[in-house]
Amino acid sequence: MAALPNRERSPVFAAIAIQLVVFGGIYLLRSPLEGVLDYPVPLLWLSLSQGLIAGIITRGFGFSAPWVIGQVIAPPLLLFALALNLPSWIFPVILVLLVLVFWNVAVGRVPLFLTNRTTSEAILKLLPKKKGLHVTDLGSGLGGTLRYLAQKMPDARFTGLETAPLPFALSWMIGKIVGGRNLDYRFRDIFREDLSGYDVIYCFLSPVPMPRLYEKAKKEMKPGSLFISNSFEVPGHRPDKIIKVADRRQTKLLIWRM
Template sequence: MDETNHSAPPSWFSTPLFRVLLSQIIGFTIAFAGALSAAAITGETIHPLITLLVQGVVAALIGHRMGLARWWLPVQIILPPATLIATAWQLPPWIFLLVFIALLLVYWNTARNRVPLYLTNRTTWTALSELLPEEKGGQFIDIGCGIGGALLYLARQRPDMTFTGIESAPLPFALAWLRRLLTSTRNLKLVYGDFWKEDLSSFDVAYAFLSPEPMPKLFEKIKAEMKPETMFVSNSFVVPEHPADEIIEVDDARETRLHLWRRASSNHEAAD
């Protein structure tokens, strides 16, 4: 496999967790400097909860300017006052450790690869099933399969095909593995690991619901490894400078778009 198809993990300085920490430090500095100034002017002490709420708002705004996704906004705002409330309630330290470990296991990919956990909804499952090849015996891979809902549905719809899911976040993979075990889905294989190291040459359809960050390199990997007459489907996220061959609009609440690239011939590849 060509080295250009591997994604080197970004440095910690460019990860969302680092930007959250940095924005909270800046928010803390601004909020407490403001609280001290207000106390000096008015002679009254600002309630710590208000100060921490200001810290959260400032951190959320700064984090957003640093490029954090919108879903970090409420997390950033709530984090400082929630810490104070938890301390006031004298919650045991192991609860914080448990919550941290759970979040780490779920959002493992967000911290290192900027790929949050996105789950494919049921309406999109149906749309995907309609894209599967008519010929029997095909192979389908879900790149970043999460908890495996889409794969389990597709495997039931097409028992003649083989479905593979690869996931590197520990907790979602464990849930997917457990669901497969409980349903005894024989034509579904789950792989725990890095999808950059997975050989895609044997698959007829590759599906991904990741984030904008890995799409350019993933597309290059698709082109280098997948054979002609195969298809790549991206849920929601485009590939810069490579318009999709077809876009399917799913009739769901979030107005999902499936972007399709078909590797029909060598001429098509040259056009890319």
């Protein structure tokens, strides 16, 4: 099936468009179907049908499993929330919170992936043991990886870049409370950051930004510096080394020497 226009840039809006189209189709077919069955179709059946059809279409357009699951469960969850007769202000508050957390999903198709402790320990072993080392996490999320590394390597500097508002705010506040002086979080687009000052770049993003990010790193980073990607490859560029992490998700760290 052909891809939706601009799906790579706005998957949230594409997913909403699918739901709206399916809802319109079900609405148009509801009356004829009730005429054939000779009784009203329950709203629960309609919401379950909408979710299932939307999920199938979403998968057909090449979306990943989390998007499909979200499409399937969204209509019945909305119906359930309406049945609870919740105050009307709750829905916009929830929407705002979701936008603040998953902002990068909407604008760059980069979900909020969190690096587990086992992987952080593996990254620590990869870092050169030299004074003044500068490491950045591009898309640092809640900042846990850098806090761990900063505690283990007090002579190195660690900088996290994040543009999802709520994760950035939380990581910045926690960093101020429990982080050291060698730790810094910045609200900044990774493609507007000069990468020449970093000795090591770590990222756990998605397949979408990797080609552009790799080319930027190759152009700007110093010779001998490291570019580490959690799980996601760079098409056409074979990593110099792959580390398999002994965690439950069988994480792979792909390493390029610039």
